Amino acid sequence: MTPKDPADAGSPAPRRRSGQLESQIITVLVEAGRSLTPSEVLEVLNASTTLSYSTVVTTLTRLYKKGSVARRRHGRAYKYGAMADAPGLIAGRMSRLLSEEQDRASVLRRFVSALDPQDEELLRELLRDPEA
Structure with a gap:
């Protein structure tokens, strides 16, 4: 067998x-x-x-x-x-999840701490210049 x-x-x-x-x-x-x-x-x-x-x-x-x-x-x-592209769909899902939590600072802090270094740097760049 x-x-x-x-x-x-x-x-x-x-x-x-x-x-x-x-x-x-x-x-x-x-x-x-x-x-x-x-x-x-x-x-x-x-x-x-x-x-x-x-x-x-x-x-x-x-x-x-x-x-x-x-x-x-x-x-x-x-x-x-x-109505939106795939990134827009995911961004909307992230926004809905964030809106469900009262302590948004903790959620965002944990989200950022879980990012790999390249994504964290990209996020920092986007926060400085959203059009980048």
Whole structure:
């Protein structure tokens, strides 16, 4: 009896990081430069991953409820368009998380202390000159 190769088709796919699929979908919408149906989003995404139609619809619906995408009726489905790019989506998520804590100074202090030195320096530069 030979041990199973973990790369076999029966192995579960690795889990995505929180928000990763949302970022991928936003990127697809931004790069398309126009509104897309869930089927069109799925077609682009399935070039690099295997997703179900319902997963894409659920994620687009969540993004719509968060105000990250706009939607309009297109037959029986909707077409979705990005309201912001992927960095804007992540920045919005960070702002929402920060707003949930009363002691913002402690949260920001811990955030900065957890940054690697290059990101910390980048943050300092951005605070000095937001247009940099």
